[in-house]
Amino acid sequence: MCTYLTEKIEVAGSGKGAAGWFTVTDATVYFDHPQHAPAEHTLNIDFLNPAGGPSARVAVELTAESARALAKAIEATLDSAPSGLI
Amino acid sequence: MSNEALTAETISITGHDGHEIEAYLARPLGTDSFGSVVVIHHMPGYDPPSKEITRTFAANGYAALMPNLHHRDAPGASPDDAAAAVRAKGGVPDERFLGDVSGAADYLRALDGSNGKVGVIGYCSGGRQSFLAACSLQLDAAVDCYGAFVVSTPTAELPLKVGPIAHLAGNLSCPLLGLFGAEDKYPAPDEVEELAKILTEAGKEHEFHVYDGAGHAFFSVNRPAYRAEAANDGWQRIFDFYGRYLAG
Numbered sequence: 001m002c003t004y005l006t007e008k009i010e011v012a013g014s015g016k017g018a019a020g021w022f023t024v025t026d027a028t029v030y031f032d033h034p035q036h037a038p039a040e041h042t043l044n045i046d047f048l049n050p051a052g053g054p055s056a057r058v059a060v061e062l063t064a065e066s067a068r069a070l071a072k073a074i075e076a077t078l079d080s081a082p083s084g085l086i
Numbered sequence: 087m088s089n090e091a092l093t094a095e096t097i098s099i100t101g102h103d104g105h106e107i108e109a110y111l112a113r114p115l116g117t118d119s120f121g122s123v124v125v126i127h128h129m130p131g132y133d134p135p136s137k138e139i140t141r142t143f144a145a146n147g148y149a150a151l152m153p154n155l156h157h158r159d160a161p162g163a164s165p166d167d168a169a170a171a172v173r174a175k176g177g178v179p180d181e182r183f184l185g186d187v188s189g190a191a192d193y194l195r196a197l198d199g200s201n202g203k204v205g206v207i208g209y210c211s212g213g214r215q216s217f218l219a220a221c222s223l224q225l226d227a228a229v230d231c232y233g234a235f236v237v238s239t240p241t242a243e244l245p246l247k248v249g250p251i252a253h254l255a256g257n258l259s260c261p262l263l264g265l266f267g268a269e270d271k272y273p274a275p276d277e278v279e280e281l282a283k284i285l286t287e288a289g290k291e292h293e294f295h296v297y298d299g300a301g302h303a304f305f306s307v308n309r310p311a312y313r314a315e316a317a318n319d320g321w322q323r324i325f326d327f328y329g330r331y332l333a334g
Contacts, residue, residue, distance in 0.1 A: 028170075028174055033311075035133075035169075040309070040310050053163065054159065054160035054163040054168055054171035055160075055163045055167050059170065
């Protein structure tokens, strides 16, 4: 099914796309059909710079289980970063 | 007997509001007279598997034309990037879609060898759009492959900016073939039943098949959703249907 469920957030950072590094300003997170991953539905994240056009995109498609593991890893990494660095 | 020769290429057609958009044309060679099909790609975009579907119609004796419904949003971008951009905007606007399909149908009718008959087929979001086209344009046969939100409304948390269109059923201009998966949730089987009931009450010719063991996107050969049994039977029904209403 096409779920269309989407979270949109503003982010600050950089991503490396097909044409090299670019500034990332936005991210969308959605659970829907993947383009490439061998699963019927995946947790998809697009890191975007809309000002750079549709091709300014870094895309990942993760199984639900691995996406949750990634989210935990991100939180754990940030929690364990030395104080003063964040 | 057909020699199965065909030609396929990317062309430019005049779409909604007179804008030129990209489209993929496949047509049979060595045939004096043929029917035509407008192919409406799925939400993942104007991608290689959708072009393969378009060529399949040409291999079976039909001219087929697939407009790139995402062209304006992302000219020159890869199909997946374009689809992501359109998805973030809530999908293709219905009015623009209809203008693009109308332009595609006009192009097909003007082809040398066209018998003047034009059908439409759409997959996923294109299934809803196929129904919309058949209720809005003068066509000869329409196929809806698992289109959602024909009867139901997207829930508030979904960014999809389309509404139900079942109320247009009385305007359906041609016979409708519907192919659905029993395990699909969008559209769920009860939505399919509701649409069939609405069409029956409106006195509109339709033929629906709901396949057990299949969910959404069972025609997609490059995805885990592919279900060979449903897809094989579905293709047979499509060509039987078009054979009755479009051929020769």
